[in-house]
Amino acid sequence: MLFPYGISDFSKIILNNYLYFDRTYLIPLIENTGQSILFLRPRRFGKSLIISMLENYYDIAKKDLFEKLFGHLQIGKNPTPLHNQYFILKLDFSCIGAYGDTKELQQFLIDYVNERIKKFCFDYKHIISEHVEINPDNAIASIESLLKIVSHYETSIFLLIDEYDNFTNELMLNKTTSNTNENDPYTLFVKKDGP
Structure with a gap:
């Protein structure tokens, strides 16, 4: 063994x-x-x-x-x-790069979530025949499209998130090891109120 x-x-x-x-x-x-x-x-x-x-x-x-x-x-x-008994949507945030400016970080996250939704659709294509709209600029809209379609089925989504804090930890690590200013990715990321 x-x-x-x-x-x-x-x-x-x-x-x-x-x-x-x-x-x-x-x-x-x-x-x-x-x-x-x-x-x-x-x-x-x-x-x-x-x-x-x-x-x-x-x-x-x-x-x-x-x-x-x-x-x-x-x-x-x-x-x-x-x-x-569930559809599985698994997100592993260790795949999100913690570098670049705020726009790049946001796009990394959007792209990753959209790719996971595409994989979800591929994995369950034998069950779910409807097309999920993938919005390349808005992962929340992509998730909402997925949820709307899945709501027509008796099977629910089981959401699993691994390394949920990875890219924020990386940002903080970069913050503590680099010169800080108001335009660095960490400062911009934590100052923002939301989408």
Whole structure:
């Protein structure tokens, strides 16, 4: 059995027989906690792997893999009714570059969210046939288009966000290590009230 150092892809760990400490017992606790959950744990604690586990557990498109991925784990022996019942929209903000001016940062974020929506549409094209309008200048409009279409289905979206604070931490790190002025990206970013 191999040790999965640096691997946070749940299905890769299970399917390649890496060592996995079963944390699936957390799933019923998570379901009973509430609609919005924020995991605040130290770096390298395993948050990304937990998010990947949840992605595989709840994804309607991975229903056929349930037994293979979870059958030997605690939750596989006693699954909750919500397993494989959601569309998954996963965002990993470690992919957002924390450089450039405010306009560039904003565009990085918009482009990334739009790409994730396109991937969502591709992943569920066998279920969702309607076209989602992708607005290249406004990710919120793209999300609203997606939500409007998904609202016609009985399946809801399960939103998973990993590294939610990554690019803001990078901005702050750059702020503390560079000369500060009113036009630097961090100052402009935190002074802004919203869209």
